[in-house]
Amino acid sequence: MWLVRSALRYPYLVLVLALAVVSLGSIFLTRIPSDLLPIFRTPAVQIVTFYNGMPPEVVEGDISSRMQRWTGQSVGISHQEAKSMTGVSIVKDFFREDISMESAMSQVTSYAMSDLFYLPPGTIPPMVMPFDPTASVPLCLVSVSSETMSEQELYDVAYFELRNRLQSIRGVIAPAVYGGVLRRIFAYLDREELEARQLSPMDVVRAIQEQNVFIPTGNAKLGDLDYMITTNAMVDEISELNDLLIKIEDGKPVFLRDVARAENTQSIQTNVVRINGRRQVYIPIYRQPGANTIEIVNEIRTKLTQIRQRVVDMYEGADDVLLEVVMDQSIFVRNSISALEHEGLIGAFLAGLIVLLFIGSVRSMLIILLSLPLSALAAFIGLYLSGNTINSMTLGGLALAVGLIVDQAIVTLENISRHLSMGKTPVRAAYDGASEVAGPIFVATITIMVVFFPVVLLSGISKFLFTPLAISVILAMGASYLVALTIVPLCCARFLKAKPGADSATGEHEPAFFRVIGRNYAALLERVLQRKMLVGISTLIFFLISLGLVPGIPWSSVPTKIGQELFPATDSGQFTIFVRAPSGTRIEATERLIESVENEIQDVIGQWDPRDEMATSDLQMLISNIGVLMDWPAAYTPNTGPMDTFMLVQLKENRSRSSIEYSILLRERLVDRFPGIEFAFDTGGILTAALNFGLPSPIDIQVTGSKLEVGQEIARTISDEVRQVDGAVDVRVAQRLDYPSIHIVIDRVKAAYLGITPEEIVKNIITATNSSVTFNPSFWIDKKKRNHYFIGAQYPEGEINSFATLENIPIRPRSGDSTEPVLLRNIATFERTTGPTVVNHVNITRVTNIYSNVVGRDVGSVVSDIEQR
Structure with missing residues (x-):
């Protein structure tokens, strides 16, 4: 040859x-990059749009549905999914395999931007990003902790210093910060003083807007020189806000300090992160498609030393700040x-x-x-x-x-x-x-x-x-x-x-035992050839029996068949617990509940030991992510409200039990100890999450229909049936329709007689309960750190505690300094109602999901039994 x-x-x-x-x-x-699984090459694009405070059903109709119809015109799109939460719309467009990621991104970005004109006024422009459904679990978490720094300072370190510098590492996606609180400059309103001086919350907001001006003044050519013009229109110190003039009353000025107090404070907290029992902050690290998982984690560890030194230099009292890589999936x-x-x-x-x-x-x-x-x-x-x-x-x-x-x-x-x-x-x-x-x-x-x-x-x-x-x-x-x-x-x-x-x-001559094997084989072959019919029939019978073990062969009478799994179960050394309290539970109450759950977990696995000296404990780390910040973090969390929590449990490498065994023990214990609380477990880690395309469970039953109530009723019926199937556990309906709401019905005629518009009423309500930052933020720049923060007005958080607070919000016309404010209860009525926490879509059709995990059996057998029911 x-x-x-x-x-x-x-x-x-x-x-x-x-x-x-x-x-x-x-x-x-x-x-060549190293990773657990291959690169997912089917293009997918995610569009995230924010409108702070907008209810889920309104987000669904005015943003998500429009965005799906608009971007659905893209060439090569195969299907769409959408998730609408309070103030957040997440639309995912999946394309055929023959469409390149560049083409998918270009099309979706063009359509999304062109739809901005038709979205509700005030909608933040949508953010379009490539999406990898097989990379829904972060490679690792980078935590920020300190014994002396506040949660507000920890959040600033993570948001302004850590996140941006980690993004410079090749292949890293560091999208959001979890935990901590957002720094805000608030004028805390005194309701009694407002009423006494015939002012409304919006009067204070307008004073801040008009007297703390963020407008560049440009240059002026005077004589032979070109002067740069600057003013003191923006306050330099927070205390200067107290001296802003609200109005002139009987020839006397009314300052902001007369009806409010300006403070360097924080927004109302909606997300809490606990790491080993202490409040901390972390950033999840995701990888770009094709990036090297191991190299990314190694580079992050190297860079954290440099970032920490910068933090220590910039922030007072940051000497003990710790930047650590935790929940490192690269180990697996x-x-x-x-x-x-x-x-x-x-x-x-x-x-x-x-x-x-x-x-x-x-x-x-x-x-x-x-x-x-x-x-x-x-x-x-x-x-x-x-x-x-x-x-x-x-x-x-x-x-x-x-x-x-x-x-x-x-x-x-x-x-x-x-x-x-x-x-x-x-x-x-x-x-x-x-x-x-x-x-x-x-x-x-x-x-x-x-x-x-x-x-x-x-x-x-x-x-x-x-x-x-x-x-x-x-x-x-x-x-x-x-x-x-x-x-x-x-x-x-x-x-x-x-x-x-x-x-x-x-x-050399052939060894003796080879000759023996050869002679025996020749003799066996001779006997087989002498009994061709018997050998042929025996082979056929054996083949039919073995074929009967294969699932899907209906004529087989074999009681036990081979199980069906896309991938065998593995002990990843960690598991996730999804906890859901009753809808509308305040985040403070949810945190108390989670603290009790953490204690139960440590009773089963062992107390967390910071020095890792306890041989009896298998617990390496316990992270609880409670609630959700309705901003960037909402796109990367399964939580939909303050009642939701996901807990990450990491076990030691040398452990006495597997993650699956611990999940079985904890499932029984937690359900028994916390009646009325919903628990679900995921033991697969990064591998199962990738194979499930980011779904929290291997079994997802979808009920489609335009009416949420009908879909919910059908889903409950199906979930009751699924619970009867052997091996099906953690069966739950993903969506809820019982989130408590207050519907304010404005008497438009009475308000009109008083010269008050619905816009004025709504803005006063938002200012009192959620701050004016929601719809009309003013800016302030910290000259030392060069970070910008929002200025707004609201009631002190501790005073927003009853219906009376809401009913007695003073409102008056925008024009007319002498007009006496009207209390909200005099021009509006209040109705208690309920609504959804999240609305899901598949191809612009409402979907209710029933999730189920599998324990003790293979997924294929459980699915087969569910279908037969």
């Missing part, structure tokens, strides 16, 4: 090519990849050992084993050039191919050995032996490649998982074929010697 002939004729060329493979493979091996990735590499090396060692035992030559063994690294490095070159990564699937493919790679080399070497035993010269024996088997090896290689090639044509999650595995096998097999017909004959010609009469490459 020409390939063998060329290898023997040009040995130095073959040597150079082999060295090139080793060099390039080694270089690419250090550059490292361990998984390391395990596969270890198994591959063991496989290579065992293959070499078997070769040595059967062939009996160290030289022959080394020649055969040489094919393994060359084929693997050639496969790595192909993986790098094709844009793949080192992950569990590509490494699994290479591990699978180890035996096949060795087979080709063994066949070639054994045939060359046979020709050597005929007395031929090593070069002639190498040529004749390799040429004889070149055709059969080629057919065998192509057969294996053809078997794996259809995997490349799969779609969806199957393509995402198994195409890289097939590619790695095909690349390794192609490389091993070339090695078997070039490197192997060349090495045999150089290093093996002719020994006529020998049975192997060593010239």
Whole structure:
């Protein structure tokens, strides 16, 4: 064959090519990204839009539905999903695989921006970002903690210093800050003083807006010079706000300090993070598609030292601030990849050992084993050039191919050995032996490649998982074929010697136990051939019985069949607990509940030990994320309100029980100890989250329909049925319609007679209860830190505690200084009602989701039982 002939004729060329493979493979091996799973290449785009305070149903109708219809015109879109919460709209557009991410981003961005004109006035322009549904779990969390700094200061450190600098690391997405409180400059209103001086909350807001002006004054050319104009229109110190003039009353000025007090304070807290029982702040770190997980975490750890020094220099009392990487998922990735590499090396060692035992030559063994690294490095070159990564699937493919790679080399070497035993010269024996088997090896290689090639044509999650595995096998097999017909004959010609009469490459006779095995096999084969009919019938019966174990064969009477799972369950060393209190529970009450839950968790797993000295405790870390800040964080959390919490439990590496066992123990205990509280567990970690495309459970039953109440009723009925299925646990309806609401009905006619507009009423209500920052923020710049903050007015948070507070908000016309304020209760009535916390869409259709986890059985069997009900 020409390939063998060329290898023997040009040995130095073959040597150079082999060295090139080793060099390039080694270089690419250090550059190719490492991750747990392959890169998800189906384009998806996320559009996040904010309108602070807008109810979910209004967000759904005025923002989410419009955005879905508008961006749904994009070419190649396959389906859409949407989530509408209070003040937040999240729309996800999924595209066909033949559409590039660049095209998807360009189209969606163009449509989203063009729809801005039609969105409700005051809507913040939508943010369009690439979205990877397989990367819903952060790689790690970067926590900010201190014994002396306040939550407000911790939030500032994370938001202004840490987040932006982490974004500069290649492949990092650090989108939001969780925990802490937002710094605000508030004029806390004195309701009695407002009424006494015939003022409303909006009078104070207007005074702040008009007398704390953020307008650049530009330049003025005066004489021969060009002067830069500056003014004191913006206050320098917070205390100066107290001297702002509200109005002139009977010739006497009324200052802000007469009806309010300006303070450096914080917004109303809606999100609390507890790490090992202490309030802290963290930033979740996500990766961009194709980024190297391990390199990202390593770079973050390196950069945190520099960032901490800057924080210490800029913030007073920050000497004890700690910036730490916690809940590091790269450990699981490292361990998984390391395990596969270890198994591959063991496989290579065992293959070499078997070769040595059967062939009996160290030289022959080394020649055969040489094919393994060359084929693997050639496969790595192909993986790098094709844009793949080192992950569990590509490494699994290479591990699978180890035996096949060795087979080709063994066949070639054994045939060359046979020709050597005929007395031929090593070069002639190498040529004749390799040429004889070149055709059969080629057919065998192509057969294996053809078997794996259809995997490349799969779609969806199957393509995402198994195409890289097939590619790695095909690349390794192609490389091993070339090695078997070039490197192997060349090495045999150089290093093996002719020994006529020998049975192997060593010239030694075949060992006695091989002859025994050969005689026994020949005798068995002879008996089998004498009983062809019996063997054929027995084989058919065995085949039918084994086929009956496969799910989906209806005629099978076998009671137990093989279970169905997309991926086997693994012990990730951590699990997540989703906790939901009754709708509308204040975040303070939810935190007290979570503190009790944390105590129960520590009773089961063991007390958290900061020094890691307690051998009886398996608890490494416990993080509780309570509530949600209706801003950027809302796009990256399963929480929908102050009653929701997700708890991250990380176990020690050397633990007495698995994460699955602990979740079973805690499920029973927590449900028993906290009646009326909803608990759900997720033990799969980063792997299961990727395979579930970010869903919190492997089973998701969707009820579609335009009426939320009907969908909720049907969902409850279905969930009751699912609970009866063996193995189905944590069954719950994702959406709720019982969030308490107050509907204020304005008497428009009475208000009009008083010269008061609905706009004025609504703005006064918002100012009193949520601050004017919601709709009309004023700016203040901290000159030391160079950070900007919002100025607004509101009632002191402690005074917003009853219906009377709401009813007695003073309101007066915008014009007319002498007009006496009217209390809200005189021009409006109040109705207690309920509403949804979140509204979900699939393809612009309302969806109610029923989630269920599986314990003790396989997912396929549970799903089959659910479908039968």
